[in-house]
Amino acid sequence: MNSNERIFQAYLDEMDIITILLPLSYHHGLSSTFSITDESHRVKPLKIIKKQQIENYNKYICRLSEGISFGHPYWIMDDHGGRTDLQIGAVIRTDTFDERFFYDGNDLGVRCKDNQTHFKLWAPTAAQVKVKLRNSNSSFSEIIKMRREEKGVWSIVVNSDLELYQYTFLVLVNQEWRESVDPYAVAVTANGELGVIVKLEKTRMEKSLLPPIENPVDAIIYETHMRDFTIHPNSGVKHKGLYLGAGELNTIGKDGEPTGLSYVKDLGITHIEFLPFNDFAGVDELEPSKDYNWGYNPIHFNVPEGSYSTNPSDPYARIIELKQLIDTIQRQGIRVIMDVVYNHVYIRETSSFEKVVPGYYFRHNELGFPSNGTGVGNDIASERKMVKKFILDSIRFWMEEYHIDGFRFDLMGILDIETMREVRKTCDSIQKGTLIIGEGWNLNTPLPIDKKAIIRNQSKLPDIGQFNDKFRDTIKGNTFYLYDKGYVFGNEHYIEGAIDVLAGSIGLNQEADGLLTEPSQSVNYVECHDNHTMWDKLVSCLPDLDHDLHSKYHRLATGLVLLSQGIPFLHSGQEFFRTKRGDGNSYKSPNHINQLDWDRKHLYADNVNYIKGLIKIRKELPCFRMKSEDEIRAHTHILPLPVPLIGLSFQGQTNEYSEVLLLINPLRGKQPVSIPDGKWTVLANDKKAGISSIQSIFGKELVLDPVCLTILAKK
Incomplete structure (x- = not known):
């Protein structure tokens, strides 16, 4: 029976409640009795407890006298002789359903070993489930019925080694068959059309051991996109835009200086964060150069994206090449952060989640x-038990199978606090020091505000970093108003906020x-893949200034990212004034907009060296990465400088220096200031930065150069 043949509809909305919709065109929408029957043909009456008219229907709320058995068909009959199948409705979004069908096993998906292949799928509302097998060398397919087990799990063991067979599940729900790729698939065909059975043990590598990160504030994150990183004609990389290219070492640009991974190591970065590299929509894997996409269109959460592979049609290639990339990065002493998108799918209706258990994996509003x-x-x-389990299983999979060192949660505010706490526990159980950061924006989703993983609830998420939009908008100006000028432009209205964010937003x-x-908890940044780059904002806000002043403003903003308390976050190429030619939303713009322009690294080598020097200062001087609120309060003092200048004094933080000063002048003119008396070593001024002395100064007076920061240290 197809849905368009149903005279009226009936839905199981709670374990004991059935909602029936009678069209007014059918006996004026009126019925005095309803009953339910099953395959045994036993007929039981339903009790009508409420009736109301909604548009062209009469809606009847009825109570069951006893529960139904999921996985079996039922029919609802009225007093006119009408009959319709009972569909699974909102019951799947009840706590009772969640409790009844929660499955805590770790064996969902496919396992192939010892000449046997095991299939398991969680589909509690299905009446039948079959697995469809295809031999990759022929068009022949075989369909095998699966058995229903406890907790709504369906399984079958095939007594043969089905490595490299393609497979899908056929699921019968609400009288309709749907064909779906396994939600737990770990390998797929090109463009993710079919799951593929692989033996991951063939691809395993030893994890490179890195010295522990004592505290998240010791991290320096460098965000990039797998293709952007190497696609530029002068990147010096052979496998441009691919996993293998991102892992090439000793590559050089036109100037004969390092590019790619070797350059990032030389810069002093501790963590590379890649935009999503799980399987996503938006790029045809068989013609990857035709389209571009950031990757926030998730299709298969546990499969690497194929467009970054040398051979998308080989299910093993993308797995092995991604693992080789991660291993190479870690051997350089750098950790890998994976950008994960567990907040939505590309298209709900066509997702594996919706095909296998319709309606369960997604939130619905009051209507x-x-x-x-x-x-x-x-x-x-995410608050539903099997959704949370999927997220936790996926995190565990990426850590154990691919040796991921950290996660950046896209739109983390969609997820619930309890799930994020469990993510933290899962990561800690596998590897201490795993970095977890996320976008804690408060978004309009039907989850109570006290349960959202948002910045406002950061006290409930003490070990998770939040992208600090207050830092971003205070230092550079409002992100969503291109012409708003923040503190680095000399805007004195932002000075109180600037002092606060420099001190960790505590x-x-x-x-x-x-x-x-x-x-x-504070991820400090002024630019990322989203919105305009800092350079493009400067050019728009100050179109009449020369590039020297643009460079000074940019250098100051990036410097404050690196010298503020918290976790510094750099957008790749930020250190050589990355531009996207004014494109403020380049999620599917072509390579020439999004690529990392390695020629700019040579053009702005002075700025690259300056940023490298600030990174060394941050690493060497603990006063720029204090580990607690108490430490910041105990060792940070605000100097009485004229607005909008800022002076911070850090005392008793290093053996080498008794006091360190951070002085900031965002104005275009030189500014005389008073400083504590003594002999001071200059570690950074408007031209140079580093851990060795640039010059020494004596006394209580200093003239700050325009639009720059100055670091002084006293022995």
Whole structure:
């Protein structure tokens, strides 16, 4: 029976509640009795407890006298002789359903070993499930029925080695067959059309051991996109835009100086964060150069994207090449952060989640429609037990199988606090020091605000970093208003906020509590893949200035990212004034907009060396990466400088220096200031930065150069 043949509809909305919709065109929408029957033909009456008219229907709420058995067909009959199948409705979004069908096994998906292949799928609302097998060398396919087990799990063991066979699941729900790729698939065909059975043990590598990261504030994150990183004609990379290219060593640009991974190592970065590299929509893997996409269109969460592979049609190639990349990066002493998108899927209706258990994996609003806090048509319901389990299983998989060192959660505010806490526990159980950061924006999704993993609830997420939009908008100006000028432009209205964010957003200069509780929660940045680059904002805001002043403003903004308390986050190429030619949303713009222009690294080598020097200062001087609110309060003092200048004094933080000063002048003119008396070593001025002395100065007076920061240290 197809849905368009149903005279009226009946839905199981709670374990004991059935909602029936009678069209007014059918007996005026009126019925005095309803009953339910099953395959045994036993007929039981339903009790009508409420009736109301909704548009062209009469809606009847009825109560069951006893529960139904999921996985078996039922029919609803009325007093006119009408009959319809009972469809699974909103019951799947009830706590009772969650409790009844939660499955805690770790064996969902496919396992192939000892001449046997095991299939398991969680599909509690299905009446039948079959696995469809295809031999990759022929068009022949075989369909095998699966058995229903406890907790809504379906399974079958095939007594043969099916390595490299392609497979899908056929799932019968609400009288309709749907064909779906396994939600737990770890390998797929090109463009993710079919799952593929592989033996991951063939691809395993030893994890490179790195010295532990004592605290998240010791990290320096460098965000890049797999293709952007090497696609430029002068990147010096052979496998441009691919996993293998991102892992090539000793590559050089036109100037004969390092590019790619070797350059990032030389810069002093501790963590590379890649935009999503799980399987996503938007790029045809068989013609990857035709289109571009950032990767925030997730299809298969546990499969590497094929367009970055040398051979998308070989299911093993993308797995092995990604593992080789991660291993090479870690051998350089750098960790890998994976950008994960567990907040939505590309298209809800065609996703594996929706095909296998329709309606379960996504949030719905009070009218029963899918919610859209993400802005892409669906929100993942992370608070449901099997959704949370999927996220945790996926995190564990990437850590154990691919040796991922950290995760950046896209639109983390869609997810719930409890899930993020469990993510933290899962990561800690595998590798201490795993970095977890996320976008804690408060989005319009039907989850109570006290349960959202948002910045406002950071006290409930003490070990997770939050992208600090207050830092971003205070230092450079409002991201969503291109012409708003922040503190680095000399805007004195931002000075109180600037002092606060420089000190870790803990409320150092405020009477009220700060935005965050500890500096390790603050991910400090002025640009990322989203929105305009800092350079493009400067060119738009100050079109009449020469590039020298643009460079000074940019250098100051990036310098404050590196010298503020918290976790510094750099957008790749930021250190050589990355531009996207004014494109403020380049998620599918072509290579020439998004590519990392390695020629600019040579053109702006002075700035690259300056940023490299600041990174060394941050690493060498603990005063720029204090580990707690108490430490910041105890050792940070605000100097009485004229507005909008800022002076911070750090005392008793290093054996070598008794005091370190950070002095900031965002104005275009030189500014005389008073400083504590003594002999001071200059570690950074408007031209140079590093751990060795640039010059020494004596006395209580200093003239600050325009638009720059100065670091002084006293022995």
